[in-house]
Structures are given as structure tokens and as C-alpha cells.
Amino acid sequence: MADSEHNEPRLDPVTGYKTTGHDWDGIEELNHPLPRWWLWIFYACIAWSVVYWFIFPAWPLVWSATGGLIGWNSRTAVDQEVAALETNRGPMIDRLTSTEIAAIKDDPELLDFTRAYGSIAFKENCAPCHGAGGGGSKGYPNLIDDDWLWGGSIDNIGHTIAYGVRNDNADSRYSEMPAFGRDGLLSGAEIREVVYYVRSLAELPVPSSADLTAGAEIYARDCASCHGEAGTGDQELGAPNLTDAIWLYGSDTADMIATVTNARNSSMPAWGERLDPTTVKALTFYVHNLGGGD
Amino acid sequence: MSLWERHKIFETNSLVLFFGALVVIAIGGIVEIVPLFYLKNTIETVDGVRPYTPLELAGRNIYVREGCYNCHSQMVRSLRDEVERYGHYSLAAESMYDRPFQWGSKRTGPDLARVGGKYSDTWHLDHLNAPSSVVPSTVMPAYPWLAETELDIRYIGEDLIVQQTLGVPYTDEMIETARRDAVTQGTLDALDSDGLLERYPNANIRDFTGTVAATGRLTEADALIAYLQSLGTAIDFNLYDDSANIR
Numbered sequence: 001m002a003d004s005e006h007n008e009p010r011l012d013p014v015t016g017y018k019t020t021g022h023d024w025d026g027i028e029e030l031n032h033p034l035p036r037w038w039l040w041i042f043y044a045c046i047a048w049s050v051v052y053w054f055i056f057p058a059w060p061l062v063w064s065a066t067g068g069l070i071g072w073n074s075r076t077a078v079d080q081e082v083a084a085l086e087t088n089r090g091p092m093i094d095r096l097t098s099t100e101i102a103a104i105k106d107d108p109e110l111l112d113f114t115r116a117y118g119s120i121a122f123k124e125n126c127a128p129c130h131g132a133g134g135g136g137s138k139g140y141p142n143l144i145d146d147d148w149l150w151g152g153s154i155d156n157i158g159h160t161i162a163y164g165v166r167n168d169n170a171d172s173r174y175s176e177m178p179a180f181g182r183d184g185l186l187s188g189a190e191i192r193e194v195v196y197y198v199r200s201l202a203e204l205p206v207p208s209s210a211d212l213t214a215g216a217e218i219y220a221r222d223c224a225s226c227h228g229e230a231g232t233g234d235q236e237l238g239a240p241n242l243t244d245a246i247w248l249y250g251s252d253t254a255d256m257i258a259t260v261t262n263a264r265n266s267s268m269p270a271w272g273e274r275l276d277p278t279t280v281k282a283l284t285f286y287v288h289n290l291g292g293g294d
Numbered sequence: 295m296s297l298w299e300r301h302k303i304f305e306t307n308s309l310v311l312f313f314g315a316l317v318v319i320a321i322g323g324i325v326e327i328v329p330l331f332y333l334k335n336t337i338e339t340v341d342g343v344r345p346y347t348p349l350e351l352a353g354r355n356i357y358v359r360e361g362c363y364n365c366h367s368q369m370v371r372s373l374r375d376e377v378e379r380y381g382h383y384s385l386a387a388e389s390m391y392d393r394p395f396q397w398g399s400k401r402t403g404p405d406l407a408r409v410g411g412k413y414s415d416t417w418h419l420d421h422l423n424a425p426s427s428v429v430p431s432t433v434m435p436a437y438p439w440l441a442e443t444e445l446d447i448r449y450i451g452e453d454l455i456v457q458q459t460l461g462v463p464y465t466d467e468m469i470e471t472a473r474r475d476a477v478t479q480g481t482l483d484a485l486d487s488d489g490l491l492e493r494y495p496n497a498n499i500r501d502f503t504g505t506v507a508a509t510g511r512l513t514e515a516d517a518l519i520a521y522l523q524s525l526g527t528a529i530d531f532n533l534y535d536d537s538a539n540i541r
Contacts, residue, residue, distance in 0.1 A: 006306075060329030065336070078372040078383060079536060085374060124379055128429055129417050137428060139416065182508060262508065267414045274381075274412070 097278045101154050101285050118286025121279050125271065126287075134290045138250060139266060144291040147246045151235040152294035158284040162272035165238065169270035175237045180222065181261030194218040195256045201231040201243050204251055338538075340387040343528045345462050346521070347494040348450045348472040349479040349512075353521025355453065356514050357396065360437060367398035368407040368525065381408045382531045393460040403434055408526030415502045418519045441503060441515040447476050468493055479520060480512040498523055 009021040012030060020029045033039075053059060056068040067073075086093075092113045099107065104114050123132065129140040136142035141149060150160045150173050163171040180186040186194070196206045197215025206212070220229065226239040233241035240248065249255055249264050272280055287293070304311045330336045346354060357363070370376050372383040384407050389395045413421075420427055423441055425434040451472040458464040468475075471489065478485045481501045490497055501507055502519040 060325065060333055064334050065329065074372045075383070075536070078374060078377055081374040082377060085378075125412070128413060128421075132431075139420065140428065266416050269411055269414065 093278055096282060101158070101281060101288070104285055114282050114285050115289070117279070118282035118284075121275065121283050122286055125275070126283070129268075134287070136248075139248065139264070141248055142246070143287055145246065146292040146294070147241065147244060148235060148292070148294070149238045149240055149248075152288075152292055154284060154288050154293065156235070157288050157293065158280065160268070161283050161287070162270065162277075162280050164268045164270035166265055166267035167270050169273065172270055173238055173268075175226070175239065176265050177226070177239075177263040179261065179263040181257075182263075186218065186222070186260070190214075190218055191257055191260045194223065195253060195260060198223075198231065198242050198256065199251075199253070202245065202247075202251070336386070338385060338387050340385055340529055340534070342496075342530060343387050343390060344494055344496075345391045345457070345464055345468075346524070347479055347490070347497045348447075348454060348468075348476040349517050350497075350521045350524050351453055351457065352445060352447065352450055352476060353514075353517035353519070354396075356440065356518045357521060360440075362406075363396050363398040365400065365402035365434070366404070366406045367401050368395075368405065369397040370405055370407045376405070380405050381526070382529075382534070384526075385529065388526065388528060391457075391462045393457055393462060403432075406522065406525055410523045410525040410527040415500070415519055415523065416504065418522055419503050419515055422515055422518065439514075440518060441505070441513050443514045445476075445480075445512040445514050445517050447473050447512070450476055465493075476517075477512070480516045481506055482510070482512050496527070 007019075007021045007023055009018045009031065011017075012019055012028075015030060017030045017032055020031045022029045053066070054069055056070070056072055057065055058068065059066045092110065095107070095110050096104070096114055096117070099110060104110055122134070126134075130136050130143050131140070134143035146152065148156070150156055150165065159171075160173055163169050163173065165173040166176075178185055181188065181191050193211055193215040195215075196210035197212050197219050199206045200210075200212055200215075219231075223231075226237050227233055227242050228239070231242035233239045240246075245251075247255070249259050271283070275283070304314050345351075368384070368389070370380040370382065370384045377383055384397075388407070389397065417428060419441060421429070421434075422437045424436050424438070425432045426436075451469050454464045454469045454472050458469065471486070471493070474485050475490050475493065477483045478487050478490050479497055479499050481499065487499050490499065498520065502516045502523070503513060506512060506516065
């Protein structure tokens with residue numbers, strides 16, 4: 001590249017602008033100024049920033065930062081916004097708080113509100129496990145059928161939501177199925193026998209070679225105390241009904257053997273520790289109304 | 295030459311431009327960053343925040359290793375919608391023992407600042423193994439190797455030393471007991487749970503994956519779930535006074 005030269009800027013007769021004075025092999029550069037409108041807006045922004053320094057929190061000083069003339073800060077702002085929200089929906093929240101769940105359906109306006117409020121809370125807090133529509137998945141109970149582990153009445157659903165299942169809360173639902181195989185309470189052959197017997201209770205296919213009498217004896221000794229002699233379960237203990245077609249952890253023989261071997265003691269958080277009582281109430285109503293509430 | 299044409303000095307001398315830029319950036323840093331270390335109204339005092347337990351720290355290292363921060367923030371901003379959804383906005387004190395912090399700047403997935411205790415351990419395990427098995431619409435990739443890989447706790451004490459060097463108040467006792475504490479918290483061996491709780495109040499001690507008893511080993515999933523279940527649980531916001539740190 002040839003040396004560039006520095007000349008005095010000169011007026012370019014064609015464009016009417018001055019050159020920068022740079023000269024590369026006879027090619028010169030125009031000193032084309034920024035558009036005036038742009039430049040003035042730029043200056044105006046700088047001037048506004050000075051005003052801004054005084055109105056809003058801005059400059060750090062020795063011990064603290066300037067707080068601004070209007071006393072704004074983001075934490076107060078969000079507190080005010082939340083307070084405005086509470087004022088706005090407060091009357092409906094109060095109505096929900098003071099209304100018995102069974103009476104919500106008699107108040108159409110409150111019914112709409114509770115459904116919407118419960119639906120939002122459900123999507124954020126419950127849907128990750130129980131599914132967006134409440135259909136559940138393997139290991140996570142379906143809430144839209146009428147099969148309930150811990151009871152499907154309004155009170156029972158409310159208690160389960162507020163205190164959860166098998167967690168640290170003192171009032172949580174609690175029961176523990178023994179790990180019959182892992183802890184050596186039953187041998188592999190015995191587990192197979194009892195699984196075949198349970199399958200026969202649920203009218204699931206059982207190989208013709210299965211010894212159902214032996215299975216029935218094991219069942220009566222080790223399982224009936226919680227699941228009932230007929231296998232219909234016990235909602236007080238969260239013991240599922242073994243005679244229906246609903247299998248939370250799968251109805252394959254292998255799944256059922258795994259269940260008896262290692263037990264399945266799943267847990268659910270105590271939502272009363274995280275959500276306020278009115279939200280728990282709305283959730284209770286919402287879940288009860290998903291389709292299967294008793 | 296008028297004052298407005300003096301920029302020519304910078305534009306025609308690269309060294310002058312370099313030092314000029316350096317001075318401007320230095321002023322920006324001194325004005326915007328340095329005061330945060332001493333200004334009273336940027337430092338808050340909050341009860342309950344403790345350094346991570348060794349197991350949680352190991353989980354945090356996995357969180358960083360797998361790049362979780364690329365899709366998950368850990369910062370509930372002080373905006374109404376976020377406070378409504380996630381709970382109390384994050385306090386600076388809550389990440390004061392994070393080296394480096396995991397605030398993140400992108401949310402493909404939800405914010406995790408308050409995920410601790412929100413879901414069951416089983417859910418976390420299922421979700422890490424195959425996210426779409428529990429959340430069908432998710433775009434999160436699966437991390438099945440976490441539950442298969444044994445957690446390497448050989449250098450867990452060194453991890454604490456690094457954090458201590460960076461200013462996290464781990465005591466020498468904590469460093470000495472680090473490996474024991476990790477094994478105790480994950481219930482691989484109930485060595486010293488009282489000591490663990492004394493050193494790290496409110497630590498969750500349990501079999502996070504439910505497989506420790508059967509397999510006799512801690513996995514990376516145990517550590518990661520221990521970490522996730524601790525997030526945002528340090529401060530009891532029923533007792534926290536919002537106005538205390540507004541100055």
C-alpha cells in the first residue's frame with residue numbers, strides 16, 4: 001500500500017463538503033458530518049441523562065449512592081405493584097377465603113374466578129408432575145379419574161395438597177410399603193407368586209402354571225393389612241386398590257415385581273408451606289373439579 | 295482547528311486511541327463496579343444463608359459442567375409477574391457464596407432460583423433422565439448419564455479449598471470433613487449427620503435418587519438433586535422484613 005498523505009482539508013467542489021485531508025494514491029475522503037437531526041437528538045439524550053441522575057438513583061458517593069428525588073427503587077416499585085394487584089383482586093380473594101368450597105359453585109362469579117385462579121396455580125405448581133390436564137404419567141397419579149390413593153373428597157384432596165405425601169411436614173400423608181425383596185422379607189419365588197395372585201385379583205393375565213394358592217397365602221400374611229383382604233386398598237393408608245385396572249407404576253409383571261421388590265414410596269411436597277391458604281383452596285376446588293372428585 | 299475536530303488526535307494515533315479507550319473503560323468500572331463493594335445500600339444483611347454443603351457444591355459443579363445456566367436463570371427479578379410466579383424476588387445475599395454466580399441471562403427453561411422443595415426428588419430424577427417423560431412439551435435434553443455415573447468425591451475437599459480461597463467462609467474443619475459430609479448427606483453412610491447439620495444448618499439428608507441403598511454408591515444425579523433441592527430455601531421469607539434492605 002502506498003503511503004497515505006496528510007494534507008490540509010479542502011473544500012470538495014462536487015459535494016460541497018470538506019475532505020478529511022487524507023490522501024491515498026489520489027483518493028480522498030470526505031468529512032461527511034452526521035445528520036443534524038440525529039446529532040441534536042444525541043445531545044438531547046445527554047442532557048436528559050443529567051436530569052435522570054437527579055430523579056432516579058444514580059451516582060455512588062462515599063457511603064451510599066444518590067437515591068433520586070422521587071425516591072424510586074425497584075424493590076419498592078414491585079411491592080407497590082403487588083399491592084395494587086392485591087387491591088384489584090382482593091375482593092374476589094376475600095370472597096374465596098370466606099366461602100366454603102362446597103358453596104363456590106353457587107356463586108357464578110366466584111366460580112369463574114376460582115377456576116381461573118386454580119388453573120394458573122395448577123399449571124405452575126402441579127402440572128410438572130400430574131400433567132397439564134391432570135392426566136398424570138407413570139409414577140405420578142392421574143387426577144381426572146375417580147381412583148384416589150388418599151381419598152377424593154374435598155377435605156382429603158385439600159389435606160393432600162396442603163401437607164403433601166411422605167415429606168418432612170409433620171401432617172403429611174404417610175405410609176411406607178416395605179421393600180419385600182430388597183430387605184429380604186420375601187424370596188424371588190415368593191414375590192413372583194404374590195404378584196401372580198395380585199394379577200388374578202385385577203383380572204390381568206396370569207400364566208397357567210402360577211400357584212395362586214401360595215400367592216394368596218403370602219398376600220393374606222404380608223399385603224392384606226394395608227391393601228385389604230379383597231385387595232380393594234385403604235385410602236387411610238394410601239394403599240392403592242389392586243382390583244381395578246389403574247396401575248400407577250405399570251401393570252406388566254416386571255413392573256409389579258419391581259414394585260414388590262423395592263417398594264414405591266413416592267412423595268409430594270407440602271404446598272401449604274409454599275402457597276397461601278387461599279391458593280391451596282383454589283387448587284383443591286380445581287383438582288376436585290377435574291373430573292374425579294368424590 | 296476547533297475543539298470538535300480534536301478527535302483526529304485519537305483517530306490518527308492507534309496508541310493514543312488504545313490508552314484513551316482504556317481510561318474510559320476503567321472509569322466505567324470504577325464508577326459502576328467498585329462502589330458495590332463498599333456502599334451500604336448495596337450490601338444487605340440476611341439471616342440463614344450458608345455455604346453449600348460438599349454434596350451440594352459437587353452438584354453445583356455438575357450444574358456448571360452441563361451448562362444448565364445456558365437455559366436456566368437463578369434470579370427472580372423484582373417484577374410483579376416473576377414474584378407472582380416464582381415467589382419472593384432474589385436477594386443479593388442469596389448468591390453471596392456462589393463462585394461464580396449462576397444468575398444467567400437466558401430463560402429457555404424456567405428460573406430455578408426457588409426450585410428447592412418445589413418438586414419431589416423422584417420427579418427430578420425422572421426429569422433429568424428423560425424430561426419429556428414428565429413434561430411432554432419440554433425442549434430440555436435428557437441427561438441420563440448423571441444417574442449412571444458415580445460421583446467423584448476424591449477431590450471434594452480441594453473444591454472447598456478453591457471456594458475458601460475465593461472468599462467463601464469454609465473452615466478448615468469443613469474442608470477436613472468434606473468427603474465424610476458428602477457421604478453422610480447422600481446417606482451412603484450415616485457417619486456424622488449431627489456434625490453435618492451443625493456445620494450446614496437445614497441441610498437435606500436423604501437418598502436423593504432412591505438408589506443409594508440398593509447400589510451402594512452416590513451418583514452425579516444425587517449431587518445435582520441435592521443442589522437443586524437447596525436452591526432458594528435458605529431464607530424464611532415469612533420472617534424476612536422486606537423494608538429492612540430498602541434504603
